[in-house]
Amino acid sequence: MRLPALASGGLELRRFGRNRLTRAALASLVLLPLLYAGLYLWSFWDPYSRLSHVPVALVNEDRAVSSGGRTIHAGADLADELKDRRVFAWKSVDAAAARDGLAHGRYYMALTIPSDFSARIASPDGDGTPSPAGLRLELDDSNNYVVGTLAQSAFKEISAAAGAKASRTYFDQIFVSFGKLHDKLDEAAKGADKLADGSGQAEDGAGKLADGLKTARGGSAKVTAGLETLRGGTKQVAQGTGRLAAFVDKAGDVVVPLLRDNAPQIRQAALLVAKGADALADGAGTLPAQTKAAVARAEQARDELAAYLKEHPEIAADVRADLLRASGEVVSVARQVDGYVREHGADLAKLAHDARTVEAQAKRVAAAAPGLAAKVDGARRDIDRLNAGAQRINAGTGQLLTGSAQLTGGLGTLSGGAVTLDTALAQIADGNRTLATGLGEGVAQVPHYGADERSGRADMMSDPVRLAASTDNPAPNYGTGFAPFFIPLALWVGAMFVYMMLRPLTPRALASTAPAWRVALAGWLPGAAVGAAQVLVLLGVLRFGLGLEAVRWPGLIGFLILAAATFQAIVQWANARFGPTGRVIALALLMLQLTSAAGTYPIETSPGFFGAIRPFLPMSWVVDAVRRLISGGDLTPVWQGGAVLAAFLAGALVLTALAARRNRVWTMTRLHPALKL
Numbered sequence: 001m002r003l004p005a006l007a008s009g010g011l012e013l014r015r016f017g018r019n020r021l022t023r024a025a026l027a028s029l030v031l032l033p034l035l036y037a038g039l040y041l042w043s044f045w046d047p048y049s050r051l052s053h054v055p056v057a058l059v060n061e062d063r064a065v066s067s068g069g070r071t072i073h074a075g076a077d078l079a080d081e082l083k084d085r086r087v088f089a090w091k092s093v094d095a096a097a098a099r100d101g102l103a104h105g106r107y108y109m110a111l112t113i114p115s116d117f118s119a120r121i122a123s124p125d126g127d128g129t130p131s132p133a134g135l136r137l138e139l140d141d142s143n144n145y146v147v148g149t150l151a152q153s154a155f156k157e158i159s160a161a162a163g164a165k166a167s168r169t170y171f172d173q174i175f176v177s178f179g180k181l182h183d184k185l186d187e188a189a190k191g192a193d194k195l196a197d198g199s200g201q202a203e204d205g206a207g208k209l210a211d212g213l214k215t216a217r218g219g220s221a222k223v224t225a226g227l228e229t230l231r232g233g234t235k236q237v238a239q240g241t242g243r244l245a246a247f248v249d250k251a252g253d254v255v256v257p258l259l260r261d262n263a264p265q266i267r268q269a270a271l272l273v274a275k276g277a278d279a280l281a282d283g284a285g286t287l288p289a290q291t292k293a294a295v296a297r298a299e300q301a302r303d304e305l306a307a308y309l310k311e312h313p314e315i316a317a318d319v320r321a322d323l324l325r326a327s328g329e330v331v332s333v334a335r336q337v338d339g340y341v342r343e344h345g346a347d348l349a350k351l352a353h354d355a356r357t358v359e360a361q362a363k364r365v366a367a368a369a370p371g372l373a374a375k376v377d378g379a380r381r382d383i384d385r386l387n388a389g390a391q392r393i394n395a396g397t398g399q400l401l402t403g404s405a406q407l408t409g410g411l412g413t414l415s416g417g418a419v420t421l422d423t424a425l426a427q428i429a430d431g432n433r434t435l436a437t438g439l440g441e442g443v444a445q446v447p448h449y450g451a452d453e454r455s456g457r458a459d460m461m462s463d464p465v466r467l468a469a470s471t472d473n474p475a476p477n478y479g480t481g482f483a484p485f486f487i488p489l490a491l492w493v494g495a496m497f498v499y500m501m502l503r504p505l506t507p508r509a510l511a512s513t514a515p516a517w518r519v520a521l522a523g524w525l526p527g528a529a530v531g532a533a534q535v536l537v538l539l540g541v542l543r544f545g546l547g548l549e550a551v552r553w554p555g556l557i558g559f560l561i562l563a564a565a566t567f568q569a570i571v572q573w574a575n576a577r578f579g580p581t582g583r584v585i586a587l588a589l590l591m592l593q594l595t596s597a598a599g600t601y602p603i604e605t606s607p608g609f610f611g612a613i614r615p616f617l618p619m620s621w622v623v624d625a626v627r628r629l630i631s632g633g634d635l636t637p638v639w640q641g642g643a644v645l646a647a648f649l650a651g652a653l654v655l656t657a658l659a660a661r662r663n664r665v666w667t668m669t670r671l672h673p674a675l676k677l
Contacts, residue, residue, distance in 0.1 A: 053604040056088040057098035057110040067122040074121040075113040082111075089604070098138075102472070103634050105143045105624075108602055112136040136468050141475040142633030222279060229272065267366045278359050285352050288345060291338040295331070302327035344406065354399065473632040479546060484626035485599025487538065488563060488619045492593070494534045495567040496586050498527045504576040505660050516664075520656035524565075524572050531564030551632040559629060559642060563622045566645045569652035570618070577659040593619035618648045 062075020083090050091107065098110040113135060120134075305327050309320050368375070475481040502523075509519040539557060542548040550556050570589070574582035596603070596610040597620040603611050614620045625641035628634065 050605040051088055052086040054088050054602050055091055055101075055107050055604065057093050057101055057107040058082065058090040059093060059095050059098045059110060059112040061095065061115045062113045062117040063115050063119075065118045065122050072118045072122045074118040078113060078117070102138060102140050102143070104636065105140075105634075108139070108143055110138040112138070134468050136470065138470050138472065140472040140633060141481060142473040142627045142631040267370065271363075271366045288338075288341050291341045295335055295338045298327075298331045302331050347406065473551075475631050476549070480548060480630065482599065483542065483548060483630060484623050485597060487542075487560065487626060488567075488597070488622040489590075489594065489599075490538060491531065491534060491560070491564045492567050492571075492586075492590055492619060495527065495531060495564070495571040496583065496590070498530050498568060499571050499575045499586075500583065502526055502530075504572045504582075504656070505663060510660065510664055516657040516661040517653070519660040520572075520576075520653055523576065523660075524569055524653060524656065527568035527572055528565040531568045532561045535560045535564050548630075550630045552629045555638065556626065556629040559622075559625055559638065562642060562645050562649070563618070566618055566649040566652070569649050569656065573652045573656040573659065576656050576663065589617070593617045596620060597623045599623050618645060621645065 058079060060075045060079045062073070064071050064073035064076070066072070079090075079092065088109070091101075093101065095112065098107065098112070101107040102110050117135075305323055309315060309323065505519060505523045509522050512519075514522075535557065539548075539560070543550075571582075571586045574585045574589075576582070578585055592613060595606070596614040596617060598606075598614070603614055621637075621641035621644045624637040628638050
């Protein structure tokens with residue numbers, strides 16, 4: 001038994017198979033959900049996987065710093081790391097370009113690495129309490145509201161990229177600093193020991209030098225005293241021989257007893273002269289070698305001190321300067337003494353030679369003194385020669401006395417240098433004490449953190465990088481953020497329903513002789529009026545029912561009335577030109593605009609097809625402009641959108657007028673359409 005309902009349904013379906021147009025309509029009905037859901041889901045299938053196409057400004061203001069003997073450029077490292085991770089399409093620009101791009105919609109966000117980023121990362125190596133390295137994130141909800149939500153999720157990647165490097169750098173600075181401090185203190189302690197040993201050796205050498213100089217000066221004084229006695233004796237001898245030569249014949253009997261009585265004194269004086277001459281000769285001969293050796297020891301001590309200070313740069317600069325200056329003064333004094341001795345080397349050699357001569361003569365006089373009386377007669381023959389020799393001895397003794405006085409003066413200068421050396425060594429000793437004090441202070445400066453300090457540093461280690469985000473033109477909630485998308489959507493749907501109820505072209509107007517443009521306008525005006533009413537009712541409910549806040553209410557109302565009028569004109573044209581099929585075209589346009597208007601996610605997160613068609617559809621311009629009118633921001637998209645809508649409106653009315661002219665001719669297809677909706 002056949003059921004009437006099934007039979008009638010089959011007849012209705014068979015009606016759609018009568019010609020090509022009805023078959024296409026049936027296929028459209030089948031594919032329409034797929035077209036709507038497919039396009040919509042394709043557009044928003046996985047926006048997070050395409051965040052790398054979202055343009056974001058990256059401003060690196062960081063300045064590299066030196067810490068621990070190396071250069072830290074954490075900002076550049078972070079920028080490279082972010083670009084390698086490709087969370088967004090990072091664009092390296094300066095601050096001015098970032099602000100301008102954010103304001104005009106070229107960038108959805110701007111991330112700024114501040115100038116002190118590296119300094120804060122390296123803060124454990126400096127003074128004071130370390131602080132987290134901050135980043136600044138700027139958004140503008142008038143560009144896109146959802147991108148702010150994406151940014152909060154994406155910052156986990158940014159924080160991971162920055163935090164990983166910051167943590168490693170922070171801990172490295174702490175532990176390397178402590179390790180270096182330990183090593184430097186150990187080196188300083190060893191250096192202090194070596195310096196103490198060296199200063200002790202230098203002090204011993206200075207003591208020996210001072211003792212030698214003291215002995216030499218004492219010997220020189222004795223030689224001088226002996227020479228003075230010798231000169232007096234030789235003078236007396238010269239005078240005596242002179243008188244002896246004149247009165248030898250008369251005083252022979254007197255001289256012999258005199259010589260016999262004074263023989264011991266003569267012998268003692270001669271031995272004293274010999275001893276003094278011997279000491280003088282020895283001192284004059286060894287003095288250049290002693291002064292040369294003193295210079296060598298002073299230079300060696302200075303070089304060892306300079307080398308040690310070069311190996312230990314941690315010694316305080318003032319201590320280093322004092323040590324080097326003192327060692328230089330010691331070398332200078334030793335060189336002066338050595339130079340003086342070398343300058344008078346010939347005098348010393350002559351002095352030694354003369355002293356040896358005097359010594360030999362004095363020894364002969366001492367040997368001959370006991371038998372001097374017996375040799376008086378022989379001396380008479382030699383008295384003239386003795387007189388001449390006495391005069392030469394007297395003159396030589398005067399020269400020897402002069403040289404001895406010069407030697408004594410030189411030894412006095414050398415003795416003063418020894419005092420300077422002793423003073424320098426005392427300064428070195430002071431430097432050692434200063435170094436020991438500095439080491440003690442260095443140990444005291446090894447940090448010992450209290451509970452509060454440990455807490456602060458633990459906080460820094462656990463969260464080394466923090467984001468300071470600021471949003472321009474903020475949207476207070478999701479409703480406000482998505483209103484720029486759903487308001488145009490509602491107005492387009494409203495236009496579709498209007499021309500389901502109203503006829504796009506009035507049959508009476510078509511049958512009249514009125515111009516086609518008037519016919520088009522007569523069909524558009526009722527729809528435009530209804531569209532304006534839709535705008536007012538919709539905004540009234542949103543404002544007073546849901547609490548929508550807009551920065552520019554008059555501009556928003558006027559712009560949306562223009563948008564509604566434009567949508568009405570486009571839907572009117574589709575229905576006037578294509579008849580019932582125009583409703584399907586209007587629905588298809590709606591779906592294309594839903595997926596390309598960037599009302600939710602940035603258009604860059606969608607496949608390239610939607611970005612390509614976006615400028616040629618009116619709803620995308622309305623979405624961009626309404627964002628600025630509700631949230632604030634640059635008004636350029638508003639003026640641009642108004643111009644584009646005016647062009648769409650004028651174009652749709654012109655096309656509707658052409659359709660009206662065409663529809664004045666009735667055909668069988670129009671009288672008996674294959675498809676009725």
